[in-house]
Amino acid sequence: MQEKTILKRKTYLYLTEFFAGMSVMAVELGASRLLAPYFSSSQIVWTIIIGTIMIAMALGNIYGGRTADRNPNPDKLYGRMLVAAVWIAAIPVAGKYIILGISAVLVFSVNNNFLIWAAFAACMVVFVFPLFLLGTVTPSLVKYTVDSLDDNGKTVGTLGAANTIGSIIGTFLPTFVTIPAVGTSITFLIFAGILLVLALIYFISTRTYKKKMIIGTALFLICCIFGHNNSFAFWENELTFEGESVYNYLQVKEDGENVILSTNVLFGVQSILKKDDSLTGMYYDYALAAPFMAGVNDKKSLEVLILGMGTGTFVTQCERYFENMNIEGVEIDAKITRLAEQYFELPEDIPVVTYDGRAYLNAVDKKYDVIMVDAYQDITIPFQMSSVEFFTLVKEHLTENGVMVVNMNMRGEEEGNINQYLADTISNVFEQVYTVDVSGSTNRELFASNSAGILEVMRSNIDSYSEGELADMMKEVAGKLSVYEPGDYLMTDDQAPVEVLGMKVIDDIIKDEVRFYKDIYEREGLQGLLNRL
DSSP: OOOOGGGTTSHHHHHHHHHHHHHHHHHHHHHHHHHHHHHOSOHHHHHHHHHHHHHHHHHHHHHHHHHHHHOOOHHHHHHHHHHHHHHHHHHHHHHHHHHHHHHHHHHTTOOSOHHHHHHHHHHHHHTHHHHHHHHTHHHHHHHHHOOOTTSHHHHHHHHHHHHHHHHHHHHHHIIIIIHHHHOHHHHHHHHHHHHHHHHHHHHHHHTOOHHHHHHHHHHHHHHHHHHOOOOSOTTOSOEEEEEEOSSOEEEEEEOSSEEEEESSSSSOOSEEEETTOOOOSSHHHHHTHHHHHTTTTTSSOEEEEEESOTTOHHHHHHHHHOSSEEEEEEOSOHHHHHHHHHHSOOOTTOOEEOSOHHHHHHHOOOOEEEEEEOOOBTTBOOGGGSSHHHHHHHHHTEEEEEEEEEEEOOOOOSTTOHHHHHHHHHHTTOSEEEEEEOTTSSOEEEEEESOTTHHHHHHHHHTTOOSSHHHHHHHHHHHHOEEOOOOSOOOOSSOOOHHHHHHHHHHHHHHHHHHHHHHHHHHHHHHHHHHHO
16 A cells, blocks of 8 residues: 555544545435435335445445555545545535436336336436445555454454444434535535545645646535525525425415415425415315314314324314314424414414324323324325324224314325225224315315214204305315225234335326326427427
């Protein structure tokens, strides 16, 4: 090995291993946040991220070991780290454009498993190369640090410990500090900067690679200038708010009629506020049937719990139409609750607990007349809130005539779809289950109770609203409600394949959405398609 003064005591090699391990985990977590607004943050996406990163690291280990044996010169290693730093810094600049470009190509060419193929292709293009380069660090450092067989175990163990400790810090730091505080883009830049500084210190001390240092530093600074923007929806010019929390990408959009929250760039609306106090035209309107089923007009006070509060759309509607409700909300994302207070007129008298919905039920003994489960978000369905055990817990927290209402947001038609699994699972717990499809959307509302008379109670309570849009809406819901005939599909804490089932529905939705544009492309070619967009 060529003698380098900075490496004589090996301390700098251990620091290199430490920060390389930290950066790998930070990039992995950053990858999940970069992909989530476009592909969701489901277990499927996480599996793809972890799998591709492991591929990159394995190839890097092999290449790094062979290169170190052939040419044991640290200049090569720190040169690769310099390139990795610049590449990672470029991800905030070009990553989202690459993701959308890959998605645009695959949406017209892939008929099945679009989510898997698009996320995998995006990971391969954006993240594999820099992590491959970082994968060469450990075998190269082993070559540089092991002087004899007498202490090689101790040396390799120290390198492994440095990498592991760095990885631990690189796991917690982005999740709890940098991403919530400054966003995904700047997080990439921070860890790219760490790698760049490591390489620069080495090259400055050894007085080598001056030209490459200047070019690398210049490219990094350019990426800092153009890559600090955290906007994932770069085509949106008038967003009221765009940011990130520990759990979500968050986007608030406002027009003359609505204030809308989205937690995903490409899929749907999670919460909405109607400025004219009208009905939303969404599943929240259908969910208002639950208080009528629970006898809202027959009781002095109706106790309501919302699991998945969001920005309080359902709360706002309930307070508008009913005067005798005590409402509690549970929302895991505290930043969404702050947005609700700032932009969505969440009533000050509504208590909102920052907690997981199921964990909250485990922690309280109170019973409720209505429990709304609204924690399902595109393909991201918490498995722990879709099982027999969860719905049994909900039932135990309902009063004798209580009603659970569940928003199922991916209506599928084929046998064994996600909604059939959910409805069959619920039917295994509750004696009475009714469903109604939400017009103009893929949502389906499900109402469940152990009280046989909830439809009669609903109709008698609706009669007190003889006119108005709420009365019309409830009469429409009552006319469309159907008794659910359960099958044999069941989800448990042990087996709840919600991601795979959700992905199938996403595939069908995408096929329906792009069929129109595919027909244009086949008839008129690329130019015709561009003219229509």
